[in-house]
Amino acid sequence: MEETKTIHELEQELAQAKKQVSGLELQLEETIIQLEEARDTIHAIHSGEVDALVIRSEGNTQLYTLKGSDETYRIIIEQMTEGAMTLDREGLVVYSNSRCATMISTSIERVTGQLFRSFVTPTDKALFDRLFAEAWETPVKAEVNVFDAAGKTIPVLLSLNTLILDDGTYLSVIMTDLTLQKETQQLLQEKNIQLEEAQEVARGLNQNLEKTVLDRTRELEISVLQKTLAEKELRSSREQLARILETMIEGVQIVTPDGRLNYANPMAQKLMGITATEGQEYLDPGYPKFKMDGDPLTREEDPVHRVMATGKPVFDFEIGVQPPGKDKFYLSVSAAPLMDENAQVIGSVATFMDVTNRRKVIQQKDEFISVASHELKTPVTSLKASLQLMNEVKDKGNPELVSKLITQANKSLTRLSVLIEDLLNVSKIRGGQLMLNKRAVSIYELVTACCEDLHQEKRFNIRVSGPQKLHVDADPDKLEQVLVNFLNNAMKYAADSKDIEIRITQPDDHVKVSVIDQGMGIAPDKVPHLFDRYFRVDNSGTQYSGLGLGLYISAEIIRKHGGQIGVESTPGAGSTFWFTLPLRH
Structure with missing residues (x-):
């Protein structure tokens, strides 16, 4: 039977694998640092920024001075850990160090004189062609796959830059073997897979616990979310209510049981001549208030205090208000008690609506009815008198008087017709039935x-x-x-x-x-x-x-x-x- 490894053993193997990966990554970082140093060295050599090189090897240090001969450069390049080549305009390898030949498992003789493109895998030839063309204008760098002598694919990093020599311009190519880096990446991926498998086993073992924790967490999140939403909705409702109260065309007041003003919106302050100061007496100060018969409005008759005394709402109670130096206006007051959880009155809320125009319309209607009755009565009375007089003189042979009475009766009828026509026209206008024959x-x-x-x-x-x-x-x-x-x-x-x-x-x-x-x-x-x-x-x-x-x-x-x-x-x-x-x- 195949031995089943425990999670602990898997975790130990995973830790050991991570150490190996860490070691490989350190080696890779050192290799990259050496590559950067080598590139900097070559750049310094090409640009003439150094006069001598110190080459250190195991137990040996050598000093090379640069006197313009190619031999010194070749010695340095031969000792590089990267492959180095020089390509002409056709892409032929005119020079290659031994490291380059070693990378592709062949000899320098088999590399020199060959098109470097022939060592590139078919899938990357188009990429190399683009790099080769761009490198004559600007330095380029990219990963490319090449073949070795046995046909094995080797991932390399190519760095291409122009190199000006006595006999013309060439391309300097630095080739870094990425095989170790790719293997390290592959190993890291494998270890990650093992780690994921171990984590999957752990997830399976802890599924019930995680589910319980998740359920509890969700319950807590839902509870917190609901509380947050409720608080947000409450704030929004309060803000909306405040905006509504501040912009209402009706006045709104809240009064405490001892008769002190707790709240008054702007319209209430304007209508009642008070300020919004909390604790102010509701009835004093403010504009004087009157009943509709003109008598002063007492505290007991005031709808706000009546509501608190009886616990019953009051609707559309009209009062008069007399601002100093201004015309009296009329308000319709509606009030309702505010109750606590024990149904005890803890105050009252009242709304005030300006009904001055309504009162004026009612007054105008009353006056109109009086005037209309009088105006209609006058021609009817005149017509009745004329008809009675004609009835008395009809047999007395006085045609002039009869004619005069008929004329007077016709005038009364005409006047009556005009009044009735006016009333009918008003009715048509209010009903939108006034028709025009244009x-x-x-x-x-x-x-x-x-x-x-x-x-x-x-x-x-x-x-x-x-x-x-x-x-x-x-x-x-x-x-x-x-x-x-x-x-x-x-x-x-x-x-x-x-x-x-x-x-x-x-x-x-x-x-x-x-x-x-x-x-x-x-x-x-x-x-x-x-x-x-x-x-x-x-x-x-x-x-x-x-x-x-x-x-x-x-x-x-x-x-x-x-x-x-x-x-x-x-x-x-x-x-x-x-x-x-x-x-x-």
Whole structure:
């Protein structure tokens, strides 16, 4: 039976093999050092950098002086451990030392006069040809395989350099036998294989232990990784939450049970007039707060403290806030309790949303409903009175009075129709159902036609100026509605002025229609809101009839046409309402 070696024996053999390899590597390093020294020596000889050489051998030291004769060089070269040759331009060996002949197991006579290429193996001939060609330009070096006399392949390192002699230029070739180096490498590979086999046996013996260690390591790695990921995710969540809180358009506050501010984001600080200093009283300092009826908001009524007192959330609780020297604004407050693991209230979190615009819209709607009720009631009452009076006089033979009552009833119906039409137009605009029937329209003709319809108001002088051949693609009925609204406003708010001008101009590729009156003008703070829905101008306490929808509808009609609308007004100097439309091309 074949003896089975233990791992210990294999390791001892491997250690001994490593020592042998180390010894061979040291010998190889010494050989390489000797080669480098020999190359340096030859280079110094070629370049004339030395005048003499000291050759040491076992128990003997000889001194050679250089006097220009080839004999001295040959003695030195003959004693080299590397092969040395000289090649001519054809690649013929014109000189070879004995070491070179020994390497390829032949005599110097069989080497000299031969093409060195003939000693190169077929697989490396192309490589040698390239080296031979390049060496005439620059020194080259490479590993090449050559044959010996018995046909054995010998790995050698060739170093080629030009050599200038009296009779011409040659190639100096230094050939270093790499057989020992290659054998050392082979031995090292074999020892590595043995080492790998031994390691494989060890791995087999320790497989269970390694698997256990690996499993435990993986569990630990997974645990550490999970912890790291959790911490990273937590940091990311905190950073994301902080960014969200810092950029929210709603205010966010956290208050402790004793009423102190623990956190306030920038919007909360702005809305409530406080700073983010921890420990500050929630209700003091800050802007005064009021209930919707105008009474001050007490601590007990405040949603934040109410939540902590009851433990129940509060939603959409509206309060008023009065900053010093500024307009009052309104906030919607929602608050919820913060609980610990024992369901005990440890504070409250509240959000604040500015609902001032919402309050204004609600107020405008309330005012509009009141105005609309009044405006609709007036023509209905007038119509009812006319019909009742006609019913009383219909049999009394008074046709003039009946005719007058019918005319008055028709005016009331017309007024009622206009109000209803405005309401319907607003509904269409909000529903996106305002339709346009566009066609080519002459602006001048449209303006003059509107003026003719209004000439019944004899006390106004309406003058039209501007080019007469400007056309637009538009709905003529809708544009007439805008013009009539502008003119009616001029007559209503400039009743003391007799002159109204309609001016047509052409800025760039648009047409501009301006209605100019000489009335009392409009206050600057009212101008930005003229085209808002439900807005009604109240100058000097004077109330005018209307729903406050005419300019809003006009603005939507012009925007639907792709134009712009605006107003310019100076108090006491009149107003100019205008709109622009793209010209028809």
